[in-house]
Amino acid sequence: MNVKIIRLEGNEFRFILEGVDVSVANALRRVMLAEVPSMAIDEVIIIENTSPVFDEMLAHRLGLIPLVTDLESYVLPEECDCKGEGCIKCTLTLTLEKEAEEEGVIVYSSDLQSQDPVVRPVSDKIPIAKMARGQRIVLEAHAKLGKGKVHAKWQPVSTCAYKYMPILEINQEKCLRCGDCVSFCPKKVLAIEGEKLVVKNIFDCSLCKSCEESCRFDAIKVSWDDKSFIFNVESTGALPPSDIVRVAINILLRKLSDLEEGLSIAVKEEAH
Numbered sequence: 001m002n003v004k005i006i007r008l009e010g011n012e013f014r015f016i017l018e019g020v021d022v023s024v025a026n027a028l029r030r031v032m033l034a035e036v037p038s039m040a041i042d043e044v045i046i047i048e049n050t051s052p053v054f055d056e057m058l059a060h061r062l063g064l065i066p067l068v069t070d071l072e073s074y075v076l077p078e079e080c081d082c083k084g085e086g087c088i089k090c091t092l093t094l095t096l097e098k099e100a101e102e103e104g105v106i107v108y109s110s111d112l113q114s115q116d117p118v119v120r121p122v123s124d125k126i127p128i129a130k131m132a133r134g135q136r137i138v139l140e141a142h143a144k145l146g147k148g149k150v151h152a153k154w155q156p157v158s159t160c161a162y163k164y165m166p167i168l169e170i171n172q173e174k175c176l177r178c179g180d181c182v183s184f185c186p187k188k189v190l191a192i193e194g195e196k197l198v199v200k201n202i203f204d205c206s207l208c209k210s211c212e213e214s215c216r217f218d219a220i221k222v223s224w225d226d227k228s229f230i231f232n233v234e235s236t237g238a239l240p241p242s243d244i245v246r247v248a249i250n251i252l253l254r255k256l257s258d259l260e261e262g263l264s265i266a267v268k269e270e271a272h
């Protein structure tokens with residue numbers, strides 16, 4: 001097994017995973033989507049809301065605001081000593097108090113005041129409600145760690161997908177450099193450089209085979225390596241994307257060791 005990083009920038013992480021079966025790649029993808037915890041607002045106490053947005057809508061919008069997550073300082077409510085009742089180890093309070101002093105005041109995510117300066121909205125510019133003069137919102141929100149399999153608001157990734165590593169074979173002897181494939185490729189993977197048709201950016205190839213079909217001289221063959229994957233992970237901003245992959249691998253390892261433990265217990269019981 002081998003990993004090569006193509007790009008790791010901001011919330012984007014693109015890497016190649018080589019020498020694994022599709023089931024391993026898919027397990028990793030599913031754990032990133034459904035099992036890596038992140039922080040999101042889960043309870044809202046509305047003290048006053050005279051805005052045109054209903055209480056339920058307001059709570060829903062607040063829940064979907066991605067929060068910067070600190071996995072070191074917080075634990076999942078179900079794993080907490082308080083048994084999920086809510087304490088400083090599993091629950092964080094954010095407050096919002098805003099009154100419109102003029103027409104058309106927009107309440108943004110930046111208006112949320114967090115108890116913990118580390119855990120705050122990923123972006124300050126997420127609109128929550130628009131108010132007319134004199135309208136007011138006062139509320140208290142409780143954020144908790146959770147998993148994407150319970151609610152999508154806890155998914156730490158906005159994109160998590162993989163594709164097979166494309167293989168483009170060009171027969172330079174058959175190729176007459178007509179440029180048809182270059183213009184037909186929707187991803188602009190091919191180019192003619194000098195007297196040669198070259199692959200410019202293999203990672204962008206979506207295996208659509210437009211190049212192969214457009215070639216009148218049968219000079220291009222598109223295939224893929226079914227043991228090699230290009231992963232595209234985009235974080236919502238809750239966690240750095242490389243951390244999402246790392247945490248996902250640890251969760252997968254823990255699941256496997258639980259399975260091993262369960263198996264040895266079952267074997268021992270069978271022997272008795």
Ligand SMILES: [Zn+2]
Pocket residue numbers: 077080081082083084085086087088089090091
């Ligand atoms: Zn707790």
